Amino acid sequence: MEGETVKRLSMILMVAASSLVLVACGSNNKLGTNSGSNKTQLTGSDSSSNYQSLIKDGHYQVSKSSGVDDQQTSNQFNLQGFQHGLLDISKKEFSPDKYVFQEGQEISTETTQNWLGRKSKDNPDGLNPEQPKKKVVPEYLQQIDEQDYLQPEGGKMKLKGMTVGLGLNSIYYYTKEKYGAQYSKKLDSAEIEKQGKELANIVLARLRKQKDLKNIPIVIALYKAAPDDSLVGGNFFAYSVNNPGSDSVSSWNKIDQKNYVFPTTNGEKAPNANDETAFNQFKEKAQSYFPNLSGITAQAQYTNGSLTGMHIDVTTQFYSYTEINSFTQYLQTSAEKYLPQNTPIEINVGSTNGVQSYLSRSKNAKKFSAHVFNNY
Amino acid sequence: MEGETVKRLSMILMVAASSLVLVACGSNNKLGTNSGSNKTQLTGSDSSSNYQSLIKDGHYQVSKSSGVDDQQTSNQFNLQGFQHGLLDISKKEFSPDKYVFQEGQEISTETTQNWLGRKSKDNPDGLNPEQPKKKVVPEYLQQIDEQDYLQPEGGKMKLKGMTVGLGLNSIYYYTKEKYGAQYSKKLDSAEIEKQGKELANIVLARLRKQKDLKNIPIVIALYKAAPDDSLVGGNFFAYSVNNPGSDSVSSWNKIDQKNYVFPTTNGEKAPNANDETAFNQFKEKAQSYFPNLSGITAQAQYTNGSLTGMHIDVTTQFYSYTEINSFTQYLQTSAEKYLPQNTPIEINVGSTNGVQSYLSRSKNAKKFSAHVFNNY
Numbered sequence: 066m067e068g069e070t071v072k073r074l075s076m077i078l079m080v081a082a083s084s085l086v087l088v089a090c091g092s093n094n095k096l097g098t099n100s101g102s103n104k105t106q107l108t109g110s111d112s113s114s115n116y117q118s119l120i121k122d123g124h125y126q127v128s129k130s131s132g133v134d135d136q137q138t139s140n141q142f143n144l145q146g147f148q149h150g151l152l153d154i155s156k157k158e159f160s161p162d163k164y165v166f167q168e169g170q171e172i173s174t175e176t177t178q179n180w181l182g183r184k185s186k187d188n189p190d191g192l193n194p195e196q197p198k199k200k201v202v203p204e205y206l207q208q209i210d211e212q213d214y215l216q217p218e219g220g221k222m223k224l225k226g227m228t229v230g231l232g233l234n235s236i237y238y239y240t241k242e243k244y245g246a247q248y249s250k251k252l253d254s255a256e257i258e259k260q261g262k263e264l265a266n267i268v269l270a271r272l273r274k275q276k277d278l279k280n281i282p283i284v285i286a287l288y289k290a291a292p293d294d295s296l297v298g299g300n301f302f303a304y305s306v307n308n309p310g311s312d313s314v315s316s317w318n319k320i321d322q323k324n325y326v327f328p329t330t331n332g333e334k335a336p337n338a339n340d341e342t343a344f345n346q347f348k349e350k351a352q353s354y355f356p357n358l359s360g361i362t363a364q365a366q367y368t369n370g371s372l373t374g375m376h377i378d379v380t381t382q383f384y385s386y387t388e389i390n391s392f393t394q395y396l397q398t399s400a401e402k403y404l405p406q407n408t409p410i411e412i413n414v415g416s417t418n419g420v421q422s423y424l425s426r427s428k429n430a431k432k433f434s435a436h437v438f439n440n441y
Numbered sequence: 442m443e444g445e446t447v448k449r450l451s452m453i454l455m456v457a458a459s460s461l462v463l464v465a466c467g468s469n470n471k472l473g474t475n476s477g478s479n480k481t482q483l484t485g486s487d488s489s490s491n492y493q494s495l496i497k498d499g500h501y502q503v504s505k506s507s508g509v510d511d512q513q514t515s516n517q518f519n520l521q522g523f524q525h526g527l528l529d530i531s532k533k534e535f536s537p538d539k540y541v542f543q544e545g546q547e548i549s550t551e552t553t554q555n556w557l558g559r560k561s562k563d564n565p566d567g568l569n570p571e572q573p574k575k576k577v578v579p580e581y582l583q584q585i586d587e588q589d590y591l592q593p594e595g596g597k598m599k600l601k602g603m604t605v606g607l608g609l610n611s612i613y614y615y616t617k618e619k620y621g622a623q624y625s626k627k628l629d630s631a632e633i634e635k636q637g638k639e640l641a642n643i644v645l646a647r648l649r650k651q652k653d654l655k656n657i658p659i660v661i662a663l664y665k666a667a668p669d670d671s672l673v674g675g676n677f678f679a680y681s682v683n684n685p686g687s688d689s690v691s692s693w694n695k696i697d698q699k700n701y702v703f704p705t706t707n708g709e710k711a712p713n714a715n716d717e718t719a720f721n722q723f724k725e726k727a728q729s730y731f732p733n734l735s736g737i738t739a740q741a742q743y744t745n746g747s748l749t750g751m752h753i754d755v756t757t758q759f760y761s762y763t764e765i766n767s768f769t770q771y772l773q774t775s776a777e778k779y780l781p782q783n784t785p786i787e788i789n790v791g792s793t794n795g796v797q798s799y800l801s802r803s804k805n806a807k808k809f810s811a812h813v814f815n816n817y
Contacts, residue, residue: 108774110770115766125730142817364817385504386520394494420795440752441522441673441741
């Protein structure tokens with residue numbers, strides 16, 4: 066931990082010595098004190114495991130590729146999981162101690178739109194296959210997200226690494242005529258993987274043609290989106306680290322990650338049955354507490370067969386402040402007693418009126434912290 | 442602090458020695474291990490400034506009086522502020538170290554309904570005045586909330602103190618015919634206070650007729666509700682501590698508390714203009730960060746002329762995970778730089794889809810803690 070702080074600090078000092086204004090974490094920052102013409106700041110970070118982000122002229126640089134979505138997936142979990150998962154993969158190659166995060170600025174919005182489209186006379190760059198007449202040919206590529214990783218060099222922040230996520234359909238949704246009924250076709254997992262890896266090669270080769278992307282490491286990760294009606298998002302299943310200069314992927318790393326909903330249905334089984342038992346005990350305790358509790362469900366993420374995160378939603382009817390206050394304390398006691406150890410867990414308590422309280426515990430903590438939202 | 446812990450601990454030991462099963466705060470609790478027939482538990486508490494609550498047979502005892510509301514106020518801030526404020530007043534007389542909280546169990550739902558109604562042949566106990574024909578006679582009493590404070594005695598939890606809040610209209614809303622147009626009449630502050638104090642005397646005398654309420658201290662507090670369209674709740678303006686046995690209020694303590702919305706409108710001024718300036722600087726910084734930020738408003742509570750709490754709502758359009766993550770870090774840095782010190786502050790970041798992240802700082806802390814909500 067101390068080593069990390071020192072590393073972090075030395076990077077901060079290194080940058081501060083340049084002409085940039087940096088915002089270090091902590092209260093002793095210099096936010097907004099620069100009046101130069103090329104005003105660049107960092108957001109600051111709440112922990113050493115979180116990236117600082119670049120701010121230019123007081124404005125956040127939004128992503129050019131993100132949000133451009135071929136099929137306009139209606140599943141928010143896919144969008145969030147895709148971005149969050151990509152950030153986690155990036156951390157393996159571009160440590161938050163050494164790199165600053167910036168939303169993708171290299172692949173333009175227009176390029177993203179073209180790439181996500183079907184190949185055609187008008188769109189020669191389309192990465193989805195041509196559409197022949199009267200035949201269902203699925204599109205595999207659904208979304209692209211680019212993340213940029215910067216380091217200071219010669220008084221400026223320079224692009225020193227990039228991560229690109231390719232989001233792939235697991236189900237192809239289509240209509241036979243405009244505004245017609247929606248049909249769907251389940252795609253084969255092996256074929257999704259094959260298509261994804263071919264697409265990665267094409268994308269990498271295209272990126273290398275851009276001058277400032279020639280000589281940086283580019284990570285490409287493949288994400289299999291969940292169906293539109295899924296209560297959890299999809300999962301990354303492979304990523305490649307491509308050294309500066311290389312324009313085809315030489316090797317893939319497997320990612321073994323999957324999300325489950327508790328209570329499980331349709332005979333689905335989580336990798337570790339104990340986790341669901343623990344959740345069910347917690348759920349039972351909580352539901353007996355109040356006469357009318359609407360529901361308790363969890364999203365559980367497994368990596369390499371072990372639980373690596375849990376998000377629990379407790380849906381209440383509208384309860385009074387004192388009721389939510391007491392209930393939250395009770396949940397805290399029950400969560401510490403029943404829920405699995407050594408994994409980050411967050412619990413949201415809310416009604417249709419919005420969130421009322423929330424509890425969370427980070428990976429290595431023993432106790433949950435709790436907060437009851439308060440209006441005046 | 443240590444003294445508090447020792448006091449708290451000794452109370453816990455005292456209770457644990459009785460036949461009750463208690464859940465102390467911390468992980469070493471005994472929740473749910475009792476299988477006796479008269480199963481009583483406590484929720485546990487996350488801090489020494491928060492009450493533990495009673496659980497009977499695994500169920501929370503909901504309030505009998507709360508939620509019965511004469512005029513069905515449409516202002517949620519009034520409901521929440523009423524209960525939360527009453528809890529704060531209770532803490533002055535019934536320390537969380539020494540008393541356990543229970544939702545009001547003494548004033549029945551039917552009694553509450555009768556008391557909140559107008560006096561009539563059918564309802565002789567009505568605390569609002571009789572309705573003469575074709576004349577507007579306002580109702581002053583809007584809601585009643587009872588809170589019970591217990592201590593262990595002879596192996597059981599016994600009622601040892603009670604707080605009753607009387608919620609009073611500041612505007613009387615009425616219709617001239619059923620389902621007709623709504624009219625309103627602003628009530629005079631001095632008259633609200635006069636009516637409230639008279640009502641408190643009647644309520645106290647009635648409570649003393651119940652055997653188990655004869656010889657306990659009863660606190661009565663008066664709350665002036667905000668108008669239905671207010672963006673903040675109303676305020677408590679007086680409370681009385683009535684010694685065991687006394688059946689009329691001998692003296693009132695004044696409460697000087699008021700809530701404001703920032704940015705202020707209609708020429709309203711907060712007691713300390715610096716606080717609003719600080720908020721406006723924070724707001725400006727945050728709004729320049731993202732191209733499309735919908736709005737930032739605050740609720741600010743003043744007690745005796747000083748800021749004693751702030752709740753800030755940041756409304757976003759839907760942003761991606763990485764955007765919310767970076768934005769939250771930026772807010773954390775800005776909040777520490779600009780917002781007033783030495784007061785509890787919470788900041789909610791959310792879209793119409795729900796809360797996305799939140800930040801908070803307790804009264805004496807220097808740094809904000811932040812949490813970005815995460816789905817899988």
